[in-house]
Amino acid sequence: MNNVLWSGLLLVLAVILLGLVQFYLSFVGYWHVWGLASAIIALVVTFVFRTSILLLIGTYLGAVHVWHWPWLAAILISIPSIFFLFPGAFIIFVRKFGTRDGA
Numbered sequence: 746m747n748n749v750l751w752s753g754l755l756l757v758l759a760v761i762l763l764g765l766v767q768f769y770l771s772f773v774g775y776w777h778v779w780g781l782a783s784a785i786i787a788l789v790v791t792f793v794f795r796t797s798i799l800l801l802i803g804t805y806l807g808a809v810h811v812w813h814w815p816w817l818a819a820i821l822i823s824i825p826s827i828f829f830l831f832p833g834a835f836i837i838f839v840r841k842f843g844t845r846d847g848a
Contacts, residue, residue, distance in 0.1 A: 763825060767804045770822070774807025801827065 808819035
């Protein structure tokens, strides 16, 4: 049981670290490509509207243009936000178009 607890804690810390790296990389990616104002606007829009697509794009831009990674590696570091984007979109779709009780 103790190993499971430590493994879970390590996984949570790894996800938090990946999120912080993506946030930083997204900020510097937007800043490098379009300037400081667009970087601030993109990240504010990301948090206000609770969407991760701008974070994904910024992470890709940061990995390609700032860290000079190949496009495939940039996609791989950007992909974890897709895993959170699709379930949210599915839930919204089901709530909007799903069957209702008694219908």
